[in-house]
Each structure stands twice: as structure tokens, then as C-alpha cells.
Amino acid sequence: MDQSGDAVRVKAIRKLLLRWFRKSGRSFPWRLHRDPYAILIAEKLLQQTAARPGVVDAYSELLARYPSIKSLARADIRTLNRIVRPLGLGYRAKELRQIARTLVSLFGGAVPSEISELMLLPGVGEYAARAVSCFAFGQHVAIVDINVARFLYRVFDISEPFPANPARKRSLIEMATNLLPKGHAREFNLAILDLCAAVCRPTRPHCEICIIRKYCGYGSRQTTKTAGRSLPGSPSIPNGLILPSAA
Ligand code: SF4
DSSP: HHHHHHHHHHHHHHHHHHHHHHHHHHOOGGSSSHHHHHHHHHHHTTTTTTTTTHHHHHHHHHHHOOOHHHHHHOHHHHHHHHHGGGGTOOOOOOOHHHHHHHHHHHHTTTTOOOHHHHSSSTTHHHHHHHHHHHHHHHOOOOOOOHHHHHEEEEEEESSOOOSOGGGGGHHHHHHHHHHHHTTTHHHHHHHHHHHHHTSSSSOOOOGGGGGGGGGGGGGGGOOTTTTOOTTTTOOTSSSOOOOOEEE
């Protein structure tokens, strides 16, 4: 596709995804407000838990019991453990308290907005830092996890091997950033996450019902009959892998 064709495609993808998200986006309690502390807690709970139902319960109880960073910094570890244990990751209680303590000692008890500062927090990697920066502070920041990376590989027919750590792959972050519509970064990031969860699935993407199929490299090659059965032409995409994308 030439440059003007690419621009038309990007414009169409932005428009269609935003429209779809406004109608079909998922609802989670952490999406209802922009409190940086609450959003950081949500991102930590969502890591490696694939948005299990227990995440909503743990999130609600955590914020009710520890409504501020300072209260979490003083948390009793057994109580914290009891709250997060159903998510199956025992180390997370200590990590959450350590995050709160680091916020108190390094940032005066506030959540910073810069990605580099957020990544100073224990257990906060590039994906979570970018998510907090965008969702809580409205920064024009793209987020890339394995699902978003798979989406980009499919849409733009990327042929190079799939990276071991997509969240830190500069070329993917740059591509995702170029796709972001100005003034709508939050909505657009969420739209991709939700499309990946509902339609652009890891093993069987539902191209036959996908709103951007016409503009997607992989989807446009599928017939209704074959859509979702295989990924010819994209052998490097790890179809069976899935990580949480419910930010
Ligand atoms: S058309 Fe298929 S491969 Fe492309 S974004 Fe939609 S579901 Fe994913």
C-alpha cells in the first residue's frame, strides 16, 4: 500500500475502532474514574490474571480498606494477602505494599505521571507504566502487550519474528503510537484491548464480524468460511498466548 493508502487506512481504523468502542467497549470499575492510585492498583491486579472475575472483588476491597497510598503503605501483610490470594499470585501483596512505600518515599505519596518515574516502582514494567500514564493522566501514550502486538502484526502484515517482550519492542510502540488519534489516546487504547478480547482473539480471530476487516492485512485475506481457522502468511505470531488486556 502506498503512503496515501496507508493514511486512509489508519484514518479508517481510528474512526471505526472508536465508534465500535463507544458502543461495545467493556465496563470495569477502574474505568469509571481517573484516580491514578486506583488505576495503578487495577493495573497491578490485572497483571497475569487475565481479568478474572476475582479481580473486581479484590480491587473493590483493596480500595475500600486502603483508600489512600499512605494507608496501603501501612497495610498489614496478612490482610493484604487475604485480599489478593484468590488471584493466585502470593507475592503480589508484598509488592503492592512496597509500591505504596516507594510512592511515599520517592514521590511524596503521589503517583507520578511520567513513564520513567512509574517504572521506578517495584513490579511496574513498561506496559503498566504506559497504561497509568495514559488512563490516569490522559497522556498521548500507546500501550503494547502481547495481544496488542498480535493485533498490530495481523493488521499491518508484519513479517519479522514475534518479539519475546512486545511491551518493550520500540518498533511496535512506535507503530502503536502512530496509530493513536490525537485527543483520544485513552479511548483508542481501550478499544484495541477490547477488540483483542472479543474479536481479534489469539487462536481464532473472528474476522468475519470484525469492523476493521477491510483495512486489516490478515482479515482482508480471509473468506467467511476460513476466517479464524489459521493464520497463513503470519507464521511468526504466537496464536496460543494470551495475557490480560482489561486495563
Ligand atoms: S480482521 Fe481479523 S485479524 Fe484483523 S483485526 Fe479484525 S479480527 Fe483481528
